[in-house]
Amino acid sequence: LLITFWLLRPAAVLESNDRSNAVLYVVMDGSRSMETPDGAGGMTRRQELLQLYEAAKPYLDVIGETVEVRLRDLAEDLTVIEEPGVAADGRMTAIGANLETLAMEAARERIAAVLFWSDGKQAASSKKDVDPIQAARLSGRQNSPIYTVVMGSSEVLTTTLDLAVSELDIARDVFIRNVVPIKVRLKSFGAEGRDCRVRVLVERRAGLPNGTTGEMKEVPPSQDNITLKVHRPANTAEDVTLDLQFVPNESGEIKVAVEVEVLNDEVRRTNNRVETIIRVRSGGIRVAYFDRLRPEYKWLRRINVSSRVQLDHMHIYPAEFAARNDFKDDWFIPGNYDAFIIGDVPAELFGEERLQQIYECCRLGAGFMMIGGEDSFGGGGYDRTPLARLLPVSMSAADQQLTDDIQMTPLRAAINNPILQIAPPDQNRQRWNELPPLTGANALRVRDEGAAVVLAESPTGMPLLIGQNVGASHVLAFAGDTTWQWAVGEDWAVEAHQRFWRQIIFWLTKMESDGDSPLWINVEPRDLNPGSLAEVSFGLRDADGIPLAGVKYDVTVQRPDGTKEIVAARAVDAHGEGDFQNTMDPGDYWGTVAAEDADGGMNYATTRFLVNPRDPELDNPAADPSLMRELAHVSAGDFLTSDDMLERLKQWADEGLPSLEVKRSERITLWDNWISLLLFVLLLCAEWACRKKRGLV
Numbered sequence: 205l206l207i208t209f210w211l212l213r214p215a216a217v218l219e220s221n222d223r224s225n226a227v228l229y230v231v232m233d234g235s236r237s238m239e240t241p242d243g244a245g246g247m248t249r250r251q252e253l254l255q256l257y258e259a260a261k262p263y264l265d266v267i268g269e270t271v272e273v274r275l276r277d278l279a280e281d282l283t284v285i286e287e288p289g290v291a292a293d294g295r296m297t298a299i300g301a302n303l304e305t306l307a308m309e310a311a312r313e314r315i316a317a318v319l320f321w322s323d324g325k326q327a328a329s330s331k332k333d334v335d336p337i338q339a340a341r342l343s344g345r346q347n348s349p350i351y352t353v354v355m356g357s358s359e360v361l362t363t364t365l366d367l368a369v370s371e372l373d374i375a376r377d378v379f380i381r382n383v384v385p386i387k388v389r390l391k392s393f394g395a396e397g398r399d400c401r402v403r404v405l406v407e408r409r410a411g412l413p414n415g416t417t418g419e420m421k422e423v424p425p426s427q428d429n430i431t432l433k434v435h436r437p438a439n440t441a442e443d444v445t446l447d448l449q450f451v452p453n454e455s456g457e458i459k460v461a462v463e464v465e466v467l468n469d470e471v472r473r474t475n476n477r478v479e480t481i482i483r484v485r486s487g488g489i490r491v492a493y494f495d496r497l498r499p500e501y502k503w504l505r506r507i508n509v510s511s512r513v514q515l516d517h518m519h520i521y522p523a524e525f526a527a528r529n530d531f532k533d534d535w536f537i538p539g540n541y542d543a544f545i546i547g548d549v550p551a552e553l554f555g556e557e558r559l560q561q562i563y564e565c566c567r568l569g570a571g572f573m574m575i576g577g578e579d580s581f582g583g584g585g586y587d588r589t590p591l592a593r594l595l596p597v598s599m600s601a602a603d604q605q606l607t608d609d610i611q612m613t614p615l616r617a618a619i620n621n622p623i624l625q626i627a628p629p630d631q632n633r634q635r636w637n638e639l640p641p642l643t644g645a646n647a648l649r650v651r652d653e654g655a656a657v658v659l660a661e662s663p664t665g666m667p668l669l670i671g672q673n674v675g676a677s678h679v680l681a682f683a684g685d686t687t688w689q690w691a692v693g694e695d696w697a698v699e700a701h702q703r704f705w706r707q708i709i710f711w712l713t714k715m716e717s718d719g720d721s722p723l724w725i726n727v728e729p730r731d732l733n734p735g736s737l738a739e740v741s742f743g744l745r746d747a748d749g750i751p752l753a754g755v756k757y758d759v760t761v762q763r764p765d766g767t768k769e770i771v772a773a774r775a776v777d778a779h780g781e782g783d784f785q786n787t788m789d790p791g792d793y794w795g796t797v798a799a800e801d802a803d804g805g806m807n808y809a810t811t812r813f814l815v816n817p818r819d820p821e822l823d824n825p826a827a828d829p830s831l832m833r834e835l836a837h838v839s840a841g842d843f844l845t846s847d848d849m850l851e852r853l854k855q856w857a858d859e860g861l862p863s864l865e866v867k868r869s870e871r872i873t874l875w876d877n878w879i880s881l882l883l884f885v886l887l888l889c890a891e892w893a894c895r896k897k898r899g900l901v
Contacts, residue, residue: 215873225314226271228861229306230264232257233322233355234277235294235303237825240323242357249355249827250292253321256353256846257288263853271316278302278322280332295326295788296735297327300334303350303835307342315348319849320835324828329735330413331772331785340835353849358828365394367464368475369402376730379485380455380539383428383722386448388462392437398465404450407459409425414810415762415793420461429534452484458810459792466525468587474817480731481812489713492535493517494554495547500575503688504545504705513709516541520549528555536561538568545711548577548685551585563590569676571712577804578605583646596656596672597648597681599892609641610662612669612684618659623671623680623707626700635700642668645683671711678712720747723807725759725797730813734788738813740771742797743779751778764791764815771795784879787822790817 247255264273277283280293282302299322306318326336340350374388392400409418423431428451435444450456463477470476495501497519503759505517516535521528535539536558544562551559566572572594574580582599585590592599614624614636627635648667650656660669670681690701725742732738740759744752757780759771769775771782787793796810844852856862 212874213873215871217871220412226314226861227269228264228267228273228316229276229277229318230257230273231278231282231302231306231318231320231322232288233279233294233297234283234288234292234324235279235297235327235328236822237297237323237325237693238292238355240356240825242827248292249323252355252846254288254290255882256321256849257844259850260853263850263857266857267853267861270410278320280328282306285399294495296329296332296333297322299324299326299328299831299835300336300339301328301332302341303336303339304334307339307346307348309344310343310348315343315346317841318350318839319353319550319739320344320512320661320832321353321355321849322832323825324830324832324835325825326831328628328638331737332735336831337834337838340526340839344839346840348523348839350835350839351841351849351852352535352832352836352843354829354832354845355826356825365470366472366475367395367400367465367470368472369462369464369478370475372462372478372731373482374460374480375484377483379489379514380452380541381448381490382433383451383516385483385858386450386460386462388446388448390435390442390444390446390464392435392442393466394440396437396440396442398436398467400435400437400467402435402446402462402464403434404429404448404449405442405461405463406450406452409454409456409458410851414796414812415794418459420459427534431485435849452482455484457481457483459812459814471554474822478731478815479814481814481818482730487512489709490541490542491515491543491545491709492541493545493547494520494549495545495575496520496522496549496577496579498548498577498685500685501547503701504689506691506702512708515709520553523550523553526553536565536569537570538565541570542564542666543571543573543709543758545573545575546580546591547575548579549584550579551589551591556589556626559591560588563594565595566677566679567675571709571714573680573682573708573712574607575682576644578660580605580685581681594674594677594679594680596670596679597667598651603647605644607841609643610666610668610684611641612636612639612658612660612780615658618657621659623659623669623704625707626703627696630673634890635696639697639700640693642684643686643689645685648681648683663816679716680708680712682708722801723797723799725795725809725811727795727811730816732787732813734815736787736815738784738787738793740782740784740795741776741779742773742799742809744799744801744807748800752802753778755780755799760796760864762794762796764789764793787815789817792839794809 215549232253238253239248243246243252261378267273274287275288277288279283280296280298282305307317309315310663328633343350368391369388371389375384378384387402388402390400390402405420405858406423407418408421410444412418423429430449433446433448435446435811453872456708459479459835460482461479462475466473468474491505491513497863501517505515544565574595582601582603583605585601589603618624619633625632645668648670650667650670656670658667658670663666668683672679687701690697722745723862725740728739741756742759743756746752759773759782760768761771761784762768764788770785771784773780773782792814794810794812797806798808800806800807833843
């Protein structure tokens with residue numbers, strides 16, 4: 205019978221009512237957004253909160269006789285208080301992080317309920333930016349409901365004049381004298397019908413050492429520098445994206461800012477400007493390209509996809525529409541462009557003065573190239589222009605353009621020339637043979653005098669691509685004008701077309717490039733909001749550019765006030781990384797890394813990042829009742845008005861908290877414990893003794 209009883213695995217369930225110590229938290233928002241005066245009669249949200257607390261205090265005192273009532277101010281962290289004060293000066297509102305802290309406390313002690321009085325505006329960054337909903341859901345699973353009361357209005361911005369710029373979209377790695385596009389988001393509230401001036405400012409760093417911030421100067425508007433726009437909002441609340449651009453004239457790491465000018469009666473002014481750091485390299489290439497509208501013109505413009513090459517193109521109208529040609533005077537100023545390419549455009553459309561200006565630019569070092577066409581070379585009248593002194597071909601008005609298919613073939617002696625490298629060396633010759641032939645070409649004749657070099661020719665030996673150095677200028681004459689046919693073929697041919705023209709431009713401009721330091725340091729992101737985490741990476745390369753492992757790095761960050769902090773470096777593959785968290789103060793931060801190379805020499809590298817003077821608390825102080833409602837819902841609490849909260853506290857004071865008494869159950873198994881084992885052994889022994897006594901064993 206006993207064994208049968210055990211096989212049923214019996215258990216006893218003991219139930220009891222647990223009235224052990226419980227805690228009621230009253231959490232009150234102490235951040236600066238609570239100073240917004242959008243309450244009745246101009247009261248601030250904090251004043252409304254204090255009014256609620258004073259009315260609730262008698263009920264809390266009664267409830268405190270049975271449970272412990274704890275008061276907390278909530279901002280960046282939870283602060284223990286005896287009584288709430290008038291001041292609300294918290295720099296952040298980390299609702300999620302602080303509710304998560306309470307949820308962790310609930311795992312150690314019973315939290316009967318959390319009363320949360322706030323405007324519901326989550327304004328936190330970095331590690332403090334925790335999802336409030338997830339934290340509230342965790343609190344609900346631990347039987348700690350949240351009862352919320354929202355302070356303030358969600359319509360505050362529509363009644364307050366405010367201009368704000370944000371989401372600065374700009375390339376972070378650019379080249380000098382190349383156009384840098386900028387996109388920025390402009391939000392306006394209460395500024396309808398008023399002119400909002402948005403402008404670009406650039407730092408002037410000439411002669412300044414690292415660690416010193418340069419003066420921000422407005423970039424004067426010009427044809428290339430679209431640095432000022434005036435926007436007039438038509439509605440009370442508008443959100444638009446503006447396109448700007450500028451041309452950097454200094455290399456190095458420079459600060460770029462976009463700001464909307466402050467209106468006289470605007471209160472919040474910390475969100476009128478946004479800044480970032482960009483790296484300007486000295487190897488940028490600007491090319492001016494003139495041609496009529498034809499397929500070669502269309503496909504050649506695609507070289508612009510390179511961040512290093514900026515090809516500015518001008519569509520030239522024929523003689524009968526010459527009045528439409530809008531030549532830009534600054535295109536012909538020495539130093540503005542690194543190379544000029546002229547296509548199927550007769551010389552008369554330029555005029556003698558502009559052609560002389562192009563010649564002067566080339567005499568000072570700019571590259572020059574002419575490509576085939578009916579009105580190119582001698583057929584376009586260039587034999588009677590200053591450019592004839594540059595071109596490595598003999599020209600006359602009788603020059604013709606052939607219309608036969610002509611296969612372009614690099615000369616054996618020139619196959620390794622950088623211009624002709626359209627594929628890896630072992631495939632280069634084969635790829636040239638597989639390219640589609642040119643549909644026609646100009647009949648070029650190499651000039652007897654000079655040092656012209658034929659790089660490619662037709663199967664019959666007619667020169668197709670001729671190069672020559674003229675003083676400080678690199679010059680090319682190209683007979684073809686249908687390389688676009690390569691770009692509509694297979695993928696490798698498309699890449700070959702791009703590489704051919706990029707290599708031509710690099711040769712014309714003498715392949716300018718930046719030298720790379722063996723030691724490098726980088727920070728992402730380059731512009732942060734206060735309190736955000738800056739991720740620092742750094743590394744050291746040998747003479748061949750191979751990353752070195754096992755290097756000891758010393759990394760420091762100089763804060764805006766001049767103080768320096770050490771960043772702990774950790775090894776990641778063949779480079780190092782570190783985190784910098786102390787970014788609450790706006791301004792410029794300078795990161796420096798030092799490392800010893802294999803020869804014992806010390807190397808140093810410096811970079812910069814910045815913390816924008818944004819104020820997460822006050823940039824948009826509108827209350828968020830939807831978040832407060834959701835916090836209550838997912839935690840099994842309730843979303844209440846101030847009057848409802850007082851009614852609920854009165855009920856709890858009279859009847860007790862509903863979750864104060866918890867029914868606990870304990871299940872005790874009756875078959876797998878030591879008593880059952882002992883009983884089993886005793887029964888076996890008794891049976892054996894009986895058998896022994898009767899002589900059965």
